[in-house]
Amino acid sequence: MPNTVSFNKNYPVITESDKLYHRATGLIPALTQTLAKGPQQYVKGVAPKYLKKGKGSHVWDVDGNEFIDYQMGIGPLSLGYAYxxxxxxxxxxxxxxxxxxxxxxxxxxxxxxxxxxxxxxxxxxxxxxxxxxxxxxxxxxxxxxxxxxxxxxxxxxxxxxxxxxxxxxxxxxxxxxxxxxxxxxxxxxxxxxxxxxxxxxxxxxxxxxxxxxxxxxxxxxxxxxxxxxxxxxxxxxxxxxxxxxxxxxxxxxxxxxxxxxxxxxxxxxxxxxxxxxxxxxxxxxxxxxxxxxxxxxxxxxxxxxxxxxxxxHNVPAYLVKQGKKLREGYNSIASELGMEYTKCVGFDVRTIVTFDAKAGNPLEMKSLVQQELIKRGILWGGFHNMSFSHTDSDIDYTLTAYKEVLPILKKAVDEKNVAGYLKGEAVGPVFRKTSNFNMKPKVKS
Ligand SMILES: Cc1ncc(COP(=O)(O)O)c(C=O)c1O
CATH class of the missing domain: 3.40.640.10 (Type I PLP-dependent aspartate aminotransferase-like (Major domain))
Incomplete structure (x- = not known):
């Protein structure tokens, strides 16, 4: 039976995703048309790769697994799927x-x-x-x-x-x-x-x-x-x-x-x-x-x-209200656990979870959180891209999931073995460097 949005015992079965992935390999260069949606952004072997349906804030992959989505099409789903x-x-x-x-x-x-x-x-x-x-x-x-x-x-x-x-x-x-x-x-x-x-x-x-x-x-x-x-x-x-x-x-x-x-x-x-x-x-x-x-x-x-x-509906105000609960909730769980190396930051309509390199490899830490959230029915790429369809119960459920997942990350970090907890290859960096590169040398005319 496919996973639902619940505290599932197993990671989702992703057989149909993998079949499509293999058919696309060698046929579609880079596999994806949108870098942030590609397989590199998800833990290999654990995360689904192809989604086929959405309603509100939830999506279903090609294997029938259901997730709360915090990517929201990488931005466009401001109101929600099939609104x-x-x-x-x-x-x-x-x-x-x-x-x-x-x-x-x-x-x-x-x-x-x-x-x-x-x-x-x-x-x-x-x-x-x-x-x-x-x-x-x-x-x-x-x-x-x-x-x-x-x-x-x-x-x-x-x-x-x-x-x-x-x-x-x-x-x-x-x-x-x-x-x-x-x-x-x-x-x-x-x-x-x-x-x-x-x-x-x-x-x-x-x-x-x-x-x-x-x-x-x-x-x-x-x-x-x-x-x-x-x-x-x-x-x-x-x-x-x-x-x-x-x-x-x-x-x-x-x-x-x-x-x-x-x-x-x-x-x-x-x-x-x-x-x-x-x-x-x-x-x-x-x-x-x-x-x-x-x-x-x-x-x-x-x-x-x-x-x-x-x-x-003054949707921006709603996005702030829901996003704030996630940001503050995440930060209070992390701080209660003494995990000062991870924080949720940004404007509440769209926040990002950061991992400090002093505690370990940030991409591995992000991957472990993603892997464990996927098991619990949450599709997460490190962001909360809020939509008008993210309900109170989505938020409450997500915070409960963070309460389970962050202690797993803490244990892995304390053991200096985050990679050892990963079931597949870690995610790659998002292509987005916005400071300290290709600066123009000072030119005085
Ligand atoms: C800030 C910003 N500008 C421009 C673009 C390019 O838009 P598109 O991918 O639709 O060409 C993006 C895409 O993510 C973006 O985030």
Whole structure:
């Protein structure tokens, strides 16, 4: 019988997952289309690999095992799986058609809605992926300023201009690699040191897990004004989650352009570039940014229903309420056990569990927690990506599971033998290095 969300005696049977995995090996390079969903992020031999159904905050894998999900599609499931109001909107639109030969009224309706809820969204464009719109934003900034270089902080997608700063930069010409540099979050001096006469813009995730200190975001705004360059917020994680209007609203800092995707359509593929007319109007004629599926109507219908639902229920406040219980609960269990090396940190809408390398290999510690949570029916990748469907009983159950699992980790750490407790290969690092790499040397002209 497949495992359920309960204190199961056994690890789940994952025969069907493994069969698919073997069929995909050698057929689908890297196996996954989304790095964070791939098998490397889960303990081999223990975790499922393929999910086939979701309802609310729960998912079922291809072997029929059930889990509470804290990954939530890596961000998009802001309301929850198979959320009725959104699904009805999609089905309603499906009856009328998906992609049309001319523009669709939803393009206008959703843009009006976005303009209403997102600060500075004087104009709005759609596309399909997060990196479509971050790349469009960079192009707008370069076109507007007549400059080339980009300073960034965070993850911004697979396109050349960004991924060139990472160590997975094969296939990208050196000339492109020489155009993008990173700066450290909350280190205003690292930004000041990097700006030169050819800098077009600063793009960043306004927050990841660390809070801005010492007016960092406003200082970036001021620097951009001073140098007449553009400030771009990559709101893939903050938009429609931290608050409906994203980080611009939450921190009361104005960006020139802002990029959204993930939470805005509860799982449907759509992204948005918003910003002030002064910059966005370059997209009218001078800049080419058009794509076949940009106005695809199912995703627009989903976005409209999702935004209305997020507003009607003040979903960001709910995410904070539930996320806070998990963060505080986790930290109090860890501290009662004297495990000062593990903490749950971040903004309550999305938190991360950290493991200090002083206590052992952080990836092994994370793997052991994941392995034991999977046995107990919780699909966990080190984060609490909260949704409107995470119920009180999900949270209570999860905290009870942490109460069982953290003592196992403590014992393993005390014995200096975390690896010995693992039933399979440990998880790999998440590809997300946001500080102290590819810094631009100080250039003084
Ligand atoms: C902050 C941020 N920006 C951009 C992207 C790229 O979005 P996509 O994978 O949809 O291209 C992501 C994806 O996770 C992201 O987290």
């Amino acid at each position: 009725d109001v959104v699904d009805e909107a999609i089905k309603g639109q499906l009856n009328d058609g998906i992609t049309f030969s001319q523009m669709h009224p939803l393009e206008v309706q959703v843009a009006e809605l976005i303009r209403e809820v997102v600060p500075n969204a004087e104009m709005v464009r759609y596309s399909k992926t997060g990196c479509d719109v971050t790349s469009a934003a960079i192009r707008v900034a370069r076109a507007y300023t007549g400059k080339n270089k980009v300073l960034c902080c965070g993850y911004h997608g697979w396109h050349d201009w960004y991924i060139s700063v990472t160590d997975r930069n094969m296939g990208i010409p050196q000339s492109i690699q020489d155009m993008t540099f990173t700066f450290n979050y909350n280190d205003i001096q690292s930004v000041i040191d990097s700006i030169d006469d050819d800098t077009a813009c600063i793009i960043l995730e306004p927050i990841v897990f660390e809070a801005p200190k010492d007016n960092f975001l406003q200082k970036l705004r001021d620097l951009c004004d001073q140098h007449k360059i553009l400030l771009i917020f990559d709101e893939m994680w903050t938009g429609f989650r931290l608050s409906i209007g994203g980080a611009q609203e939450y921190f009361a800092v104005n960006a020139d352009l802002a990029c959204f995707s993930k939470a805005v359509a509860n799982g449907m593929p759509i992204s948005m570039l918003t910003g002030k007319t002064e910059y966005m109007k370059l997209l009218e004629k001078d800049i080419f940014f058009f794509t076949t599926f940009g106005g695809e109507a199912l995703s627009l219908a989903a976005a409209k229903a999702t935004i209305n639902e997020l507003r009607a």
